[in-house]
Amino acid sequence: MNREWSELNKTMQMQIKKEATFQEGIVTLLTLRQKLTDEIFLLRRELDTDDFSARPFASADGYHSKTIAYSIWHVFRIEDIVAHTLIKGDEQIFFLGNYQKRIGSPIITTGNELVKEQISDFSKQLNLDALYQYMAAVNDSTNGILKNISFTDLKRKIKKEEKEYLRSLAVVSDDENAHWLIDYWCGKDFRGLIQMPFSRHWIMHIEACLRIKKKLL
Numbered sequence: 514m515n516r517e518w519s520e521l522n523k524t525m526q527m528q529i530k531k532e533a534t535f536q537e538g539i540v541t542l543l544t545l546r547q548k549l550t551d552e553i554f555l556l557r558r559e560l561d562t563d564d565f566s567a568r569p570f571a572s573a574d575g576y577h578s579k580t581i582a583y584s585i586w587h588v589f590r591i592e593d594i595v596a597h598t599l600i601k602g603d604e605q606i607f608f609l610g611n612y613q614k615r616i617g618s619p620i621i622t623t624g625n626e627l628v629k630e631q632i633s634d635f636s637k638q639l640n641l642d643a644l645y646q647y648m649a650a651v652n653d654s655t656n657g658i659l660k661n662i663s664f665t666d667l668k669r670k671i672k673k674e675e676k677e678y679l680r681s682l683a684v685v686s687d688d689e690n691a692h693w694l695i696d697y698w699c700g701k702d703f704r705g706l707i708q709m710p711f712s713r714h715w716i717m718h719i720e721a722c723l724r725i726k727k728k729l730l
Contacts, residue, residue: 518716521545526708535664542712543656549715550652556581556722557645560729566636569728571629576721582636584718585644586616587624589651590684594623595698595710596655598679599671600662605684606650615643626688655711667704675699 521541528538556565565582576584590607597605607613613621617640620627627635676699679685685694698706 514716515720518545518548518720521548522712522716525712529664529667529704529707532664535667539659539662542659542707545712546652546656546715549719552719552723553585553648554645556726557641560726562641564726564729565639565641566633567725567729568633569725576718577724579632579721580636581722581725582639582641582644583624583627583632584722585648586618586635586639588715588718589648590623591694591710591714592655593651594679594684595706596651596658598682598684599675599698600703600706601658602675606647606654607684610647610650612643612647616640616647617643620686622684622686623691623694625691625694626686628690659707659711662703662707667707668702670702671699 522545525538525541525545528534528541530538560581566580568578568580570577572578579587593605593607597603607621612618617638619635619638624632624635676695679699680695685691698710701709
């Protein structure tokens with residue numbers, strides 16, 4: 514793991530545990546997210562369109578076996594779902610902005626159910642400009658949520674009716690590779706959600722994207 518990103522993530526996790534340092538932790542998290550956002554935009558500038566659907570590590574285990582386009586979709590669909598349906602309790606950016614049509618995606622889910630060539634085929638269908646617009650919109654929205662969240666909010670857990678509403682949206686596939694996500698998210702409090710979808714999850718997938726980029730260039 515990138516040492517700087519790892520240290521920022523560790524520092525953030527320690528800071529948000531205590532009310533006295535909670536706000537500092539949010540600033541640390543926003544700093545981390547900005548650094549990761551910069552890397553995502555750099556990918557767009559450095560790579561060709563076809564590179565976003567390439568799978569140079571197709572037979573490997575790990576996130577680098579997927580595509581860059583898939584990883585961006587996956588990270589920000591998850592963040593949109595968690596930030597808006599579970600934390601804020603409002604409509605996802607994806608639906609508000611009609612992003613399925615704009616991106617040209619055949620699915621509305623996180624993509625966990627896709628495997629092997631399905632990932633490549635899916636990636637080739639996506640309008641990258643619209644995908645990046647979606648990424649930026651979700652990122653900005655989540656950052657706004659983080660700036661307004663309080664220390665006491667961190668202990669809040671997902672209610673049963675909220676979990677069932679999430680399930681009704683069909684944004685998580687019933688496939689065995691995906692259905693566990695709902696239990697996973699809904700088993701965490703808000704602090705746990707901040708520590709995974711909003712930070713560590715980004716790091717893992719962006720590092721995989723950088724590994725793909727290095728192989729392609």
